[in-house]
Amino acid sequence: MPQDPASFRDPAGHVHVREGRVFRSVLPAGVAHYRAVRESGFFDRASSEGLLIEGREGDPAVLQHVEPSALHVIEHPHLDFISHPYEWSFFGLRAAATLTLDLHILALQHGMTMTDASAYNVQFVGPRPVFIDYLSFIPYEDGQAWLGYRQFCQQFLNPLLLTVTTGVAFQPWYRGAFEGISSSDLARVLPFRSMFSPRVALHVKLQGRLERNVTAKREAAARSVRLSKTAVRNNLRSMREWVATLKPPGAQRTPWQQYELTAQYTPGERLSKAQFVREVIAAERPGTVWDLGCNAGEYSEIALEAGAGSVIGFEPDPGALSAAFSRAVSKQLRFLPLFLDVANPSPSLGWRQQERPGFAERRNADLVLCLALLHHLVLGRNLPLIQVLDWLMSIAPSGIVEFVPKEDPMARQLLALKPDIFPDYTRENVTALIKERARIVREEVVTESGRVLFAFAPP
């Protein structure tokens, strides 16, 4: 049974995955804390409120071959998909931040505290964040400061502030520096006007300066700081109040956010495309659907209505991504839209390049949607058609692909300023290439401009 490759830092316990079941061991180093937190009633309360993932204690013997010293084993439900903070939308990261603070405040009410504030301890069920690490909680000791404060700033506050103050998407930087954005780095790029915010001045500027200049005197002073529980709670509440108000600036309003309203479809064409997707999904009944280039999530929603179990969307445009996330929240869809450019998907990162598995390593879709995307990849990004279809059809056994011909206004736009070096980008070629790899179960022209939808399934 493999130990989860991301679960190695904490000596208190590890996560193991076996045949789709997820187990967490509690080792001797963490058992006293774990029992104290359990007796406080915190786990029951937090999981009944949906803030913490459910956990059921089982027989430790289930891990006896891999972790014989485990004193407790907790079984957690299997999640649809493991996503990373650098793939979350702005509002996704913000929701994960407020969840982390809410849990810390709730823990204090039970006489407990959190040892860290790692964004990787949060996962999503649809657009709803849920905390997954039971061993992040320990009994609170009088005088103890907020232990994960610096990590909270790096992994939640600073990426959000980067976008709020500069309009620059936080995800590419976060992906590169996957432990988050340090206060000293962020302080160097903040615009001058943001310094007038006392909170930015304290949390980013001053913290950044102290981060850069660590002296023995300051370390001694830090060791002597004692905060009352009320002070810690006040700090957490004040941070929560602030984080909940953070919003991306107008710069993030992008044309793709409006795409659904401005796209080149007549109402009839739109209906026939939706009908095609609906009928294919209803016949296939896929558990998990991946919607590549999901935009604001219109077809993800249709897939769910037609009976898909859950949808993971991928979209590189921050504005469209925010719109998709809002759609999932307001309509309570089991739909998680993530930040991803399919021409440059998340690689495997971290220790041994196994800690944060990449896009390909997390493939779990039963069906893939690739609507109005193929022409962007082939005509816009110059990716060879055969490679794109190979890659696409390796993601899931079934799927729907939209072919946009060169005569279509959107494709013409892509070719307006560059020579047409794509002689093989034709409907005939696409048909032949799909047929070499799968069975075409349905093919239909859905617009006057000649857009074609193909549904494929295993041969």
Add this chain to the structure above:
Amino acid sequence: MAHLIRAVGVVALFPVAAHAQYLDPGAGSILIQAVIAVAVGAAAAVKIYWRRISSFASRLSSRRSKSDADT
């Protein structure tokens, strides 16, 4: 006054035993928390005492306007 101390919340500055932690909280980040605790606590205290302060101020100003009227 006890209420005020609780709201401000920094108990004292004296040494505590090191906690068994697996995350380094950062010396600077702990110092900042003390600063923020004072700032947040002071804001909370002002909020709590605001009514008292404002009623005191209004009483003061009404007394002054009364004495202005007297002269």
